[in-house]
Amino acid sequence: QTVPNPVLECKPIIQVEDDRTGLSIEALKRGFLDNLFYVQGKFSGIATKNDCYMALAYTVRDRLFKRWVDTAETYTKNGSRTVCYLSAEFLMGPHLGNNLINLGIYDQVKQAIEELGLDFYELLEQEEEPGLGNGGLGRLAACYLDSMASLEIPSLGYGIRYEFGIFEQKIQDGWQVEITDKWLRFGNPWDVARPEWSVEVKLGGHTESYVDENDRYRVRWIPFQVVKGIPYDTPILGYKVNTANTLRLWAAEAPESFDFEAFNSGDYVKAVQAKMTSENLSKVLYPNDNVSQGKKLRLAQQIFFVSCSLQDMIRIMKGQKIPLEKFHEKFVIQLNDTHPSIAVAELMRLLVDEYGMEWEQAWEITTKAFAYTNHTLLPEALEKWPLGLFGELLPRHLQIIYEINGRFLDDVRIKFPDDFDRLKRMSLIDESGERYIRMANLACVGSFAINGVAQLHTELLQKDVLHDFYEMYPEKFNNKTNGITPRRFMVLSNPRLCELIDSKIGNTWIKNLHELRQLEAFAEDVEFRHKFRQIKQAIKQDLAEYIKAKNGIDVDANSLFDIQAKRFHEYKRQHLNALHIITLYNRIKANPNIDITPRTFLFGGKAAPGYYIAKLTIKLINSIGEVVNRDPDVRGRLKVVFLEDYSVKFAQRVYPAADLSEQISTAGKEASGTGNMKFALNGALTIGTLDGANVEIREEVGEENFFLFGLTAEEVYAKKAQGYDPMYYYNRDPELKLAIDRISSGFFSHGDANLFKPLLDTLLHRDEYMLLADYRSYIECQEQVSQAYRDVENWTRMAILNVARMGKFSSDRSISDYCEDIWQIQPVKIELSEYLQTDV
Ligand code: B1N
Incomplete structure (x- = not known):
């Protein structure tokens, strides 16, 4: 048989x-x-x-x-001179479609x-997407890799190959539940392990001084533990060029020789435990956006990928027979926030301790190699490590930081004699209470360039968070407004709109987004507007069907799709959006025949698992949805839907379907935002504050095509300085009072008056993010939105003008600016060699 x-x-x-x-x-x-x-x-x-x-x-x-x-x-x-983009996060999204496009x-x-x-x-x-990032910061790194490859800039992305990326979000009974993200379960076809380029990273232990054969004082680090880093390479294609750069992510393993002693003494289990401890280093992505948790394992992750990457650069130089003295000519290293900023001390250690270079020369090279991007003004996100914890893990780096600090403070003293407060503020060590290492200060001292991610953010950095460093080194500061790649966020995600655009202006706008300006003329073309509207409608219909299948909720594709999709954070004020929904609902309850513009409110985003108020906000939105969606008085005119498990893959469905983009952070808090750009490029109008890149988006699209509300950053500071009292607003605005009272009475929580108390307490007693101060302005602005949406032709005109005027926000523009102003690097054309050439 x-x-x-x-x-x-x-x-x-x-x-x-x-x-x-x-x-x-x-x-x-x-x-x-x-x-x-x-x-x-x-x-x-x-x-x-x-x-x-x-x-x-x-x-x-x-x-x-x-x-x-x-x-x-x-x-x-x-x-070739090469940009090394060091980032603890790369939120790449699915590779397949993007590679097909490019x-x-x-x-x-x-x-x-x-x-x-x-x-x-x-x-x-x-495709299971590699969710190796939390939000904007990780996605920005991914857009920048796409643009560097498309602009033919030699570059390497360096990061961590987390075994578990950002958790998968489930909603149970309205609450967020986290499930581990086993993205490698079915294998990853996009990366290639390069075990032959593995490196070792030392951790813990102590240092010893000794005198070398040339009578020089040297330091030797005797580590407690050694971890092996194995590089996994993913190709990063440029758009319609031959360039394919590399994203190199490090996975941690125990070295072959792990814990010999335990093995020899027969303690097999102890030896395997040591192996497990090593592998923990690349086990999981910390799921916090815009906060630092101060955990030792996180610092270990940082030194792990930073040391692996720097050693890898040195290996590359050796391979190309370039002397180490030319490190800063061969490489420029961009630090994506302070997460990789330990690199400043690590490069010094490698050059001085491992390669015997003199301190002064090593410092010269180091400070010509690094550039630092700051992504946040939030104090809770500024990384600082308790000195004890730091010294236990990185005893040698602690000494090096003391040495850097000593020399740096001498410079400060010379520039600003007798200014002792300034010395305390600028020191790399915070000694005001428990002692900490301040990573932003290390990054500023060790870098030749420092940039913020939007004009307003850079100004606020110079005025406030990094003011002392701005006074010390004004020439280092510059702005680089963020951008997004039109390949993923238009060509791949919105083929219908692209087809319409191509039919009018060709397809070279994909490489030169400024060409979208040519669409301005078509804003006045009735037929074009009609087609534009039909496309938006069809995309909304698709999303409506998806929602029906996933959430079992009927949403009306003719209603205004009002979307807020981003991480949950108090400063982003999803709860202000919620207050608007409740306000509309209350108006309907008071007058069921009121004439209102039908709206579908869509929310998407994850809350950090330990961020209680953010999770409670998710619960609040789901609770409002439960009541509003079934109340017969509403007659389907309002719908509230929480979109579970927001991800890059899902975002690609969401941006093209939006009519209204909610960018409502407290002014001065959102460094830039990039979702704001993705929505507008796909033809949504923005309701927003003068915060982050909103300011520049409004400047570009025109104030008449942007719904502005709220306090300015300056007004926020002034109001706080005067002693802000949220109760003042609560007591004077009956609609606001009713909205809040409806929540606190248990109306949305089956009568449970306690459920949302912690959330309401933060609003009524402190209101750090000034929701109450901005409430009335927001509600009035939303009324303008509702009115504007009824004028179908004019709404479409405004939407088209938004698309046409988003050219500035291509990440290609951002990357050209980095190349010119910071990196001093030119494109390198790749010619494909003869053998194995493809047949087209
Ligand atoms: O970086 C984005 C900006 O567009 C956003 O406005 C900004 O909020 C975001 C610690 C962060 N800043 N800081 C973080 C992420 C993870 C973490 O552990 C901080 N993310 C941002 C791109 O510039």
Whole structure:
């Protein structure tokens, strides 16, 4: 008896030919079937959806390796100057669709897959995204990698290959529940392990001084533990260029020689425990956005990926026979916030201790190599490490920081004689109470450039958080307003709008987003407006169907889609949005026949697991939804939906469907925001405060095409200085009072008057983020929105003008500015070599 043999059955379609990376439909189909067979080891009869996704991913991967290898070869041969973008987070989103776009083979591959009888979109949807970031900061790093590759800038992204990325969010009984994100469960087709480039990182222990053979005083670090870092490389394609750069993420492992003693003494379990401790380093992403928790494991993660990356750069220099003295000519290192700022001390340690360089020369190199981006003004996000904890983990770095600090404070004394308070404020060590290492101060002292992420943010940095450093080194400061990649956030996520745009102005706007300006003329074109509206409508309909399937809620695609999608944080004021919903609801309850513009309120976003008030805000929104969505008086005119598990993948569905983008943070608190840009580029109008990049968006799109409300940053400071009292507003605004009282009475919580008390207490007694002060202005502005939405033609005109005027916010513009003002780096063209060239 013979068993059916898939190998024999499939034989006719897996003949190996000389070119396995062709781009014709036939070659793509054959590539897919080959990979299904050779990589997944399946025949189509038993292949799962995931097998098919994997086969497709490998088919695409096969077709980009040529670019990747040739790029690496070119950089190596030329010894090209390279940007190293150090970031604790890279929120990449799914790779497959993006790689298809950037390779320029999206349509062919779609056709090939459909000819094989498979659902192309279902396969795209199958990809488990690497959620290796919390929000804007991690996503910015990902957009910047895309733009660096597209602009042909030699670059490496360096970070951590967390085994568990940002948690998966479930909503149970209205509450957020966190599930671990096992993104590597089914394997990752996009990265390649490079164990041959592993490095070791020391932790803990103590230091000893000694005198070397040249009679020089040296320090030796005897660590308690050594951890091995293994690099995993992911190719980062540029858009329609041959460049394929690398994202290199480090995974922690125990070195082969781990805990020899325990092994030899027969304590096998103890030895394995040591191995587990090592692997903990890259186990999980800390799920906090805009706060620092001060945990030892987090500091260990930081030194781990920073040391691995710096050692890797030194290895690359050796390979290219470039002397170490030229480190800052070969590399420029961008620090994505202070999370990698220990790099300043680590590079000093490597140069001085490991390579025997003199301090002065090492410091010269170090301070010419680093540039620092600050992403936040929130005091709770500024990283500082208790000195004891720091010294236990990094005894040598502590000494180096003392040395840097001593020399730095001498400079401060010379520039500002007898200013003792200034010395205390600028010291790398906070000695006002328990002693701390201040990482922002280290980053400022160790970098030649310091930038904020939007104009207002940079001004506030100079005025406030980094004022002393601005006075000390004004020449280091500069602004680099954030940007977003139009490849992922338009071409991939909004194909219908792109098709319409292309039909009018061609498709070169994708590389030069300023060209969208040409659409201004079409804002006056009735037919164009009609098509624009039809597209928005169709996308809203799609989202409505998705919501029906996932949440079981009927939403009306004709209603105004009012969306707030971002991390939950008090400063972002999702609860102000909630107060608006309650206000509209209360008006309906008071007068059921009131004429109101139908709206669908959509919320998406995660709360840090330990952030109680943020989680309670999620519960509040779900509770309001429960009441509003079923109240017959509302007659479906208001709907409130919480979109579970917001992610990059999901965001790509959400941005194109919005009519109104909520950017309502307290002025002076949101450093930039980037969701604001994604919404506006996709034709949503913004209701927002003068905060972060909102200021510049409004400047670009025109004040008549932006719904502005609220206090300015200056007014916020002034009001606080006067002694702000939220009760003043509560007592004087009956609608505000009613909205708050409805919550506190238990109306939205089945009569439980205690449930939301902690949230209301923060509002009524402190209101740190001034919701009550901004409430009336917000409500009035929302009334203007409702009125404006009724004028269909004019709304569309404004939406088109928003799209047309978003050119400034391409991450290509941001990256060109970094290249010119900070990095001093030029593009390097990649020519594809002859052998194995693809057939198109
Ligand atoms: O960085 C984004 C900005 O657009 C946002 O306005 C800003 O809030 C965000 C500690 C952070 N700042 N700081 C963080 C994230 C994780 C963490 O552990 C801080 N995220 C931002 C891009 O510039």
